[in-house]
Amino acid sequence: MSKKVIEINNLTKSYGKSRGVIDVSFSVEEGDIFGFLGPNGAGKSTTIRSMLGFLKINSGSIKILGMDSIKDHEKILRDVGYMPSEAWFYDNMKVSDVIKYAADVRGLDCTEEAGKICEILKVDIKKRIKQLSLGNRKKVSIACAMQHKPKLFIFDEPTSGLDPLIQKKFFGLINEYVDNDATCLLSTHVLSEVDKYCRHAAIMREGRLMMLETPHIDDETFLSFYEDEEE
Amino acid sequence: MRTVLKRELIQNIKNLLIWSISVGILGLICILLYESMQGDMKEMADAFSNMGAFSDAFGMSTLSIASLKGYFATEIGAVHGLGSGMFAAITAISIISKEEDGHTGEFTFSLPLSRSKIIAAKGICVAIMLVVFTAVCTVFYIVGFKILGEDMPMDQFFTFMGSQLLMNAEIAGICFGLSSLAGKNRIGLGLGIALLLYSYDVMGRVVPDLKDSLFWGPYSYCNAAEIFTGADTPAKALVVAVIVLALGVLFAFWNYNRRDLAS
Numbered sequence: 001m002s003k004k005v006i007e008i009n010n011l012t013k014s015y016g017k018s019r020g021v022i023d024v025s026f027s028v029e030e031g032d033i034f035g036f037l038g039p040n041g042a043g044k045s046t047t048i049r050s051m052l053g054f055l056k057i058n059s060g061s062i063k064i065l066g067m068d069s070i071k072d073h074e075k076i077l078r079d080v081g082y083m084p085s086e087a088w089f090y091d092n093m094k095v096s097d098v099i100k101y102a103a104d105v106r107g108l109d110c111t112e113e114a115g116k117i118c119e120i121l122k123v124d125i126k127k128r129i130k131q132l133s134l135g136n137r138k139k140v141s142i143a144c145a146m147q148h149k150p151k152l153f154i155f156d157e158p159t160s161g162l163d164p165l166i167q168k169k170f171f172g173l174i175n176e177y178v179d180n181d182a183t184c185l186l187s188t189h190v191l192s193e194v195d196k197y198c199r200h201a202a203i204m205r206e207g208r209l210m211m212l213e214t215p216h217i218d219d220e221t222f223l224s225f226y227e228d229e230e231e
Numbered sequence: 232m233r234t235v236l237k238r239e240l241i242q243n244i245k246n247l248l249i250w251s252i253s254v255g256i257l258g259l260i261c262i263l264l265y266e267s268m269q270g271d272m273k274e275m276a277d278a279f280s281n282m283g284a285f286s287d288a289f290g291m292s293t294l295s296i297a298s299l300k301g302y303f304a305t306e307i308g309a310v311h312g313l314g315s316g317m318f319a320a321i322t323a324i325s326i327i328s329k330e331e332d333g334h335t336g337e338f339t340f341s342l343p344l345s346r347s348k349i350i351a352a353k354g355i356c357v358a359i360m361l362v363v364f365t366a367v368c369t370v371f372y373i374v375g376f377k378i379l380g381e382d383m384p385m386d387q388f389f390t391f392m393g394s395q396l397l398m399n400a401e402i403a404g405i406c407f408g409l410s411s412l413a414g415k416n417r418i419g420l421g422l423g424i425a426l427l428l429y430s431y432d433v434m435g436r437v438v439p440d441l442k443d444s445l446f447w448g449p450y451s452y453c454n455a456a457e458i459f460t461g462a463d464t465p466a467k468a469l470v471v472a473v474i475v476l477a478l479g480v481l482f483a484f485w486n487y488n489r490r491d492l493a494s
Contacts, residue, residue, distance in 0.1 A: 015491070052341055054492045077343035084341070088334035090242065104234040105342040144338070 002029040003066070005152050005183040006051070011060035013050050020046040022207045024060070028185060028200070033178055035194035035201030035215050036187040039226045042204040044187045045085065048156055052082060065151055078106060081145035085157040085187075087137040089129045095140050096125040102144040110147035117143045120169050135161040142170060149177065153184040159193065171197050191222045232348045235339075239356035243322065251364045254314035255371030258307045262375030265302050299381040300459050303372075303388075308455025311368060311395060315361075316425040316450075319399035322360055323406035324421030326353045327483065331493040332416050346488050350411070354480060357403050365396045387459050394453035394464075401449040401472045402428065404479030411483040413493070446471060 006028040013020035021043035028034040038044050049055045051062055053073040062069035064076045089098045099118070103110040118125055121139045129137065138161050145153060153174065159167045174184055174197070186198060194201050194215045201215035203225050294301035327350065330336040339349065369392050376383045406421045432450030435441040445451040446468035 049492075054337070054340060056489065056491055074343050074345050074348075077341060080341070082337075082341040084337040086334055086337070089338055090238075090335055091333070092242070101234065101238060102338075102342060105344060141338075 002031065004028070004063070005030050005032075005065055006034075006185065007063040008047070008051070009061045011047065011050060011062060012058045013046055013055055014058055019043075019207045020055075021050070021204070021209075024204075024207075024209045026202055026209055026211060028183060030183050031178060031181060032200055033174065033184045033186060033198045035198035035212075036185055036204070037189070037191075037194060037201060037212075037222070037225070038204035043207040043209075044204050045156060046207075047204070047209075048082075048154055048185070048187060051154065052077070052080070079151040080154060081148065081150035081152070082154045083138070083141045083145040083156065083158050085160070087134070087141035089137065089140065091130040092128060094126065094128055095123060095132070098129060098140060099125065099143050099147065103147055106148050108148050113149060114143055114147040117146050117173065120173065121166055133161070135163065135166070138162055139166065142173075146173060146177065149180075149182070151182055153177065153182060154187075155184065156187045157189065158186070159188065159190060191217070191219065232344065232352045235344065235349055235352035236355055239326070239353055240359065243326075243356065243360055246322065247360050247363060250314070250318040251367035254311060254318070254364075255368040257310055257314070258368060259371040259375045261307050261310060262299075262303065262372060263378060265299055265381075266379055294456050294459055299376070299379065299383055300387075303383070304391075304455035304459040307372065308391070312398070312450060312453065312455070313425070313429055315364060315368070315395055315399050316402050316429060317422055318364055319357075319361055319403040320406045320421035320425040321418050323357050323403035324410050324417050324424075326357055326407070327410035327487065328413065328415060328417060331413070336492050340492060347484055350484055350487050354407060354483070357407060358400070361396060361399045361403060365392055365399070368392070384459070387461070391453065391455055391458045394458065397469075397472055398449040398453040401476050404476035406479070408479035408482035408486070411487040449475075 004027045006026075008027070009025050011024040012022055024043070024047055036044050036047075046055065050057050051064060051069060053069060053076075057070075065079055067076050069076060093101070099110075099114050103114065117123070118139075121142060123139045123143055124136070127136075129140070132140070138158065142158065145155070158170065162170065171193070174186075178184055186193070188194060195217070198215040201212045202209050203212060204210075205225055294304050296302045296305050325332075330339050340346065369389075372388070372392075402425055405424060409417060409420065409424075428448050429450055431448045432445065432454070435445040435448065435451070436454075446465050448468075449472055452465050452468040452472065
């Protein structure tokens with residue numbers, strides 16, 4: 001039986017009177033690439049940020065890699081590679097220093113893996129962060145998330161800003177890690193990515209989650225989730 | 232935690248050097264000016280010591296600015312007090328909030344460190360910066376004394392620098408707590424707090440009715456004129472300083488651990 005890497009039960013998070021997510025429950029099994037879809041503001045990032053401990057949840061429980069997301073927060077983050085939708089770093093740092101810093105905090109020497117990722121994604125490690133475009137910052141973020149070979153990847157809109165060739169290489173890397181027992185939660189707006197790479201998927205609408213029977217849905221069905229939101 | 236501390240120190244070293252060297256050199260220049268002003272000092276000292284409440288406020292009624300000790304206490308004491316207070320405020324008020332303000336929080340807080348460890352690293356960074364700042368300025372002032380070759384009571388001088396460091400720590404403690412509130416740049420507020428506390432002390436020394444309330448402010452126990460005249464250290468003010476410092480730091484830990492982080 002596959003191990004559950006993510007197990008969320010009845011998660012509710014609100015921001016004062018504003019809705020965040022309501023009664024969200026789902027699980028992701030080891031070795032899965034799980035597509036996480038939904039319109040802007042539906043609650044995808046809130047769910048992810050709750051999982052990572054950035055947000056204090058109102059109720060429910062989150063287990064990551066079999067550990068409690070609140071009690072074992074620090075331990076969990078050792079085995080998680082997270083790439084936020086906006087890849088921001090310290091402006092004055094060099095790319096190589098940022099990547100090394102992320103490894104040093106983990107107490108690991110990731111030189112070899114980081115070198116491999118940077119070569120595949122064509123990351124210019126000599127530049128300073130402030131000299132990079134969004135796409136190039138995202139590549140640095142990918143390297144930081146992957147270099148320590150985590151058991152769980154959490155990507156929040158990872159491909160926006162990346163050119164098609166780098167996108168292809170990025171998914172090549174994900175597949176490589178997942179083949180080695182890693183798991184991936186992929187939050188995205190791009191249906192073709194979910195269709196091509198994901199094994200399971202869920203969609204969020206107005207703070208509630210709905211599991212999809214299959215990640216291979218057609219454009220019309222996909223867009224209907226967005227249209228309903230606008231009405 | 233050590234890695235975060237190292238990165239914080241590297242990030243802040245430029246500010247530290249600019250502020251410590253600027254305040255240190257300003258103090259050094261003032262000290263060196265003493266020699267060229269010495270001739271005119273006697274008349275000035277008489278005039279300054281008869282300005283009533285203002286003479287009391289700046290210590291000129293108890294110390295003669297015609298002596299190096301009095302000159303240092305009234306002139307450089309004010310320069311260092313204001314400069315170091317402002318440095319402590321802007322360093323501490325931005326050290327936590329800059330993560331959310333600069334959108335780097337998601338990177339930093341996705342690393343396997345608890346919020347408490349990150350706050351602790353930032354707090355230690357502020358403390359190290361204040362100590363280095365004080366040490367650099369101390370060296371500049373001592374160089375000034377050596378160049379002049381005049382007698383200076385070094386025990387009182389070190390007491391003054393030590394109490395200034397405590398004052399810096401108290402202001403930093405207040406600003407550190409405020410820095411944990413939300414991810415906004417509050418450097419203006421930090422500077423305002425430092426200037427307000429300095430003004431509070433000056434006002435307290437000018438207005439007789441406020442004298443009994445002076446101990447609430449951090450500038451009360453590091454007044455150069457009092458230290459160089461051997462006045463008793465106001466114990467009440469020191470107790471308040473330690474309590475305020477501890478409350479500021481504890482508030483930062485408590486508040487940062489309980490709230491949502493902005494993206």
